[in-house]
Amino acid sequence: MIAKEIPVPEHFVPVGPTKEPVDFVELRTIDLAKYDDGPEARKALAEELRLAMTTQGFFNLINHGLSEEEITRQVDIGHHIITHTPLEEKHRLQAPMIEEGSYHGFKPRGHWRAGKNVRDKVENFNVYRDMTLRDQPQCMEPWKPEVQHFIDYTHKEVLYKLLRLFAISLEIEDEDFFVKLHDYEKHDETWLRYMEYFDEYTEEDKKETKGLWLGGHQDLTSLSLLFSQPMASLQVRAYEDDATWKFVKHIPGGIIVNAGEVMLWWTGDYYKAAIHRVSEPPQDQKGHNRCSVFYFCLPNDDVVINTLLDESPVLRRAGVKMAHKPEDAPTSKTWANGRIKITGRSAVYDKQEGNTAYEKVGTVTTRWFK
Numbered sequence: 001m002i003a004k005e006i007p008v009p010e011h012f013v014p015v016g017p018t019k020e021p022v023d024f025v026e027l028r029t030i031d032l033a034k035y036d037d038g039p040e041a042r043k044a045l046a047e048e049l050r051l052a053m054t055t056q057g058f059f060n061l062i063n064h065g066l067s068e069e070e071i072t073r074q075v076d077i078g079h080h081i082i083t084h085t086p087l088e089e090k091h092r093l094q095a096p097m098i099e100e101g102s103y104h105g106f107k108p109r110g111h112w113r114a115g116k117n118v119r120d121k122v123e124n125f126n127v128y129r130d131m132t133l134r135d136q137p138q139c140m141e142p143w144k145p146e147v148q149h150f151i152d153y154t155h156k157e158v159l160y161k162l163l164r165l166f167a168i169s170l171e172i173e174d175e176d177f178f179v180k181l182h183d184y185e186k187h188d189e190t191w192l193r194y195m196e197y198f199d200e201y202t203e204e205d206k207k208e209t210k211g212l213w214l215g216g217h218q219d220l221t222s223l224s225l226l227f228s229q230p231m232a233s234l235q236v237r238a239y240e241d242d243a244t245w246k247f248v249k250h251i252p253g254g255i256i257v258n259a260g261e262v263m264l265w266w267t268g269d270y271y272k273a274a275i276h277r278v279s280e281p282p283q284d285q286k287g288h289n290r291c292s293v294f295y296f297c298l299p300n301d302d303v304v305i306n307t308l309l310d311e312s313p314v315l316r317r318a319g320v321k322m323a324h325k326p327e328d329a330p331t332s333k334t335w336a337n338g339r340i341k342i343t344g345r346s347a348v349y350d351k352q353e354g355n356t357a358y359e360k361v362g363t364v365t366t367r368w369f370k
C-alpha cells in the first residue's frame, strides 16, 4: 500500500521581534526539565510556582517537552484551517457558544464586542480532545492525528506535571489531586484553540477600542497554556493597582501559563487569576496578523468548585475564605457553559464607570476589566 502523502499546511509567517522600547513584565520561569530530578527538585519547582501564583498569576514554562518546531507546525495548521475553510463550512461548524456554552468549533469574527459599537476581528478554531464529538473541518483531516497527539501530550505530560506541582505547592497530601479532577478519559470543556487576530481596525474603530484587540479579563479556566508567539501584544495587569499594564515577553518555544477563575476559587484568591488583555503591537510590528495556539483547561464536568480548605494546610495557614457558599458552588460544567455563553457579549461597561465590571453567571460572579 502506498502511504497517502500528508499535505503541508500554509506557513504562518510570524512578525519579527520588536526593536521598540517596550515595557515588559518580569515573569518567573519554571524549568520543567527539573521535574524528573526527584522529590526535592519538584518541591523547589513548586515553591517557585507558589511565588509566581501568589504575586502575578503568570509564569513562563520552559523545557516542557514540546519543541519550537512542533509549536510552529500547530500554528501553521491553525492558520491553514482558519484561512482555508470555506465560509459555508465555518457557518455549519460554528461553535454553539450561545446555544450550549461550548467552544467546540469556529468562533467567527464579530461574535465578541471590541467596544461600544465595534466588533472583534479575531477568529478561533477550537477543538476538544474527543474530536469525534463534532464534525471537524474537511481541511484538518490529514493533520488530525498530529493535532490529537499535540493535545494528548499537552494534557498528559505538560498539564499533569503542572497540576502535580500545584498540589505540592498547596501541600495537598495526594499529589494527583488535581490530576484526578482533570481526568483525560472524562468529559469537560477543556479546549485547544487556534486563534488569529486580523489587524483590520479602521481609524474610527481604534478611537473606540483604544487599540485593544481583546479586553481585560481573567480566564474562566483552571489553567491556561499560551504557546508563546513573537508579537508584543499580550499584556498583564499588575495586581497591586488597577491601571499598570505591561507586555509579556516572547520566549521562543516557551509556554506562558496563567491561572483562571477556577484556580482562584479553589485557592480562595491565594493564587491570582492573572488579569490580561491583548493590545495592538508597537509600531514596528503593526500591519501583521497574529496567529497562535492555546490550551485552555477545565476540570471534569461534574467537579464542584469551591475552596480547598480541607485539603490544603497552606490555604488554612493563609487564612483564606471559602469562595462560595456550599449551595452556590457551581460544577465545572455549569460554570464553563454559563461563562462561555456571555463571554465577549457583555454590555455592562456601557452602563458604568470605572475599570472593573461585575456580571452574574448563575450563582457566581465574574469580572471584566478595562
Ligand SMILES: O=C(O)CCC(=O)C(=O)O
Pocket (backbone or CB within 6 Å): 195, 214, 219, 226, 234, 276, 277, 278
Ligand atoms: O491572544 C492571547 O495572547 C491571549 C488570548 C486570551 O487571553 C484568551 O483567549 O483568553
Ligand SMILES: [Fe+2]
Pocket (backbone or CB within 6 Å): 217, 218, 219, 276
Ligand atoms: Fe485570556
